[in-house]
Amino acid sequence: DKDDMDTRSCGVRHMCTLTLLLVSVCPLYCGASWMRLGSTPAGALEDQDCAGLPLGPKQRDLCRKKPFLLPAVRDGARLAIAECQSQFRHERWNCSTTEDASVFGQQLTSGTKEAAFIHAMMAAGLVHAVTRSCSQGNVTECSCDTRLQGGSSPTEGWHWGGCSDHIQYGIWFSRKFIDNTVKNTSRTSGGFTLSSMNQHNSETGRQAIVRTMATHCRCHGVSGSCAVKTCWKTVAAFEHVGLHLKERYERSTQVSDRSMRKTRRKDQRHLPVDTDQLIFFNKSPNYCLENRRRGVAGTRGRRCNRTSTGSDSCVLLCCGRGYNTHLVRHVQRCECKFVWCCYVRCRRCESMNDMHTCK
Numbered sequence: 001d002k003d004d005m006d007t008r009s010c011g012v013r014h015m016c017t018l019t020l021l022l023v024s025v026c027p028l029y030c031g032a033s034w035m036r037l038g039s040t041p042a043g044a045l046e047d048q049d050c051a052g053l054p055l056g057p058k059q060r061d062l063c064r065k066k067p068f069l070l071p072a073v074r075d076g077a078r079l080a081i082a083e084c085q086s087q088f089r090h091e092r093w094n095c096s097t098t099e100d101a102s103v104f105g106q107q108l109t110s111g112t113k114e115a116a117f118i119h120a121m122m123a124a125g126l127v128h129a130v131t132r133s134c135s136q137g138n139v140t141e142c143s144c145d146t147r148l149q150g151g152s153s154p155t156e157g158w159h160w161g162g163c164s165d166h167i168q169y170g171i172w173f174s175r176k177f178i179d180n181t182v183k184n185t186s187r188t189s190g191g192f193t194l195s196s197m198n199q200h201n202s203e204t205g206r207q208a209i210v211r212t213m214a215t216h217c218r219c220h221g222v223s224g225s226c227a228v229k230t231c232w233k234t235v236a237a238f239e240h241v242g243l244h245l246k247e248r249y250e251r252s253t254q255v256s257d258r259s260m261r262k263t264r265r266k267d268q269r270h271l272p273v274d275t276d277q278l279i280f281f282n283k284s285p286n287y288c289l290e291n292r293r294r295g296v297a298g299t300r301g302r303r304c305n306r307t308s309t310g311s312d313s314c315v316l317l318c319c320g321r322g323y324n325t326h327l328v329r330h331v332q333r334c335e336c337k338f339v340w341c342c343y344v345r346c347r348r349c350e351s352m353n354d355m356h357t358c359k
């Protein structure tokens, strides 16, 4: 009887240790991710308790302090995932998400430049969505950025005015919500850790919002003469941010992993890495074949373009495996005519088109 008790309490103790371990490393290495909020339907967050959401301990704390930012967190995740998929729609890796709570599965911790891109996009999405929320007057602690106001260039006849987007608040929130370490990662000796690398790439994402900001002006003066202009700054449409970061992805830099001592050479220089650069540890797989363990979906079944010479061509996308051709029927409205008065009459036109999918 006593033995039985001991085993049981031991079992419970083990459970506790395990749970603690999971809670402390989980937001970074496994399990649920706040990015899952991106697939939460609108309205489902209103009566949610922060404890029931896929958040790490620090994020849960922020959620309790600033529950009014929860819709922006969801919008930011959704924006970032959609834009990632749009930027990569023609490539072997297409930014696909998993059905489970991890959203990107093993991809997030793979140390590849694709992971770097995801981290940057998620951090940027958060800045963007929080900033929009501020500008729409939904958050009292950040409406307009007034620091520019008063500045002017009288000779050129314009001055700062209006409501400039308050991105400093969004940047502050994105850092607080996502970053794990507080160390400045621009100058690390002996290479990066997975965590400091992710943090660097998140910062690159935030800086992309700063770098793509647009200036808008409105003319005043006699009959639109534009003698005086009022100008203000806003965040760019998120597609511009996506494009900006896609370029950084293409020029990303490999850095050394501090935990892999074997690959460290004495003469290896550790230059400070600019916040305009995305960084990664590991060379990417070719993403051709499915590999569940590595979170790779493979390109089987992907639609390819037989006449394209780019990454969506059947040769490149299918990795030389060849493709299947299906005949698909298209029905369209055509030969539309305006009929007096007042409607448009169309015919239905059918066409048969070839569609190619990778074997």
Ligand SMILES: *[C@@H]1O[C@H](CO)[C@@H](O)[C@H](O)[C@H]1NC(C)=O
Binding pocket: 071, 072, 129, 132, 133, 134, 136, 138
């Ligand atoms: C601001 O609040 C309104 C009303 O609650 C909501 O409909 C809108 O989506 C919010 N905007 C942002 C960007 O969060």
Ligand SMILES: *[C@@H]1O[C@H](CO)[C@@H](O)[C@H](O)[C@H]1NC(C)=O
Binding pocket: 184, 185, 186, 187
């Ligand atoms: C990090 O350090 C660099 C150079 O030492 C400095 O220019 C930068 O402002 C620092 N960043 C932060 C967030 O403290």
Ligand SMILES: *[C@@H]1O[C@H](CO)[C@@H](O)[C@H](O)[C@H]1NC(C)=O
Binding pocket: 085, 089, 094, 095, 096, 297, 298, 299, 300, 301, 302
């Ligand atoms: C990405 O490709 C996979 C097949 O490899 C497909 O199942 C998935 O729907 C694609 N995702 C997107 C967002 O296009």
Ligand SMILES: *[C@@H]1O[C@H](CO)[C@@H](O)[C@H](O)[C@H]1NC(C)=O
Binding pocket: 305, 306, 307, 308, 309
């Ligand atoms: C295939 O690629 C060609 C050349 O890039 C382009 O003109 C065409 O619209 C593409 N077709 C489809 C179905 O995307």
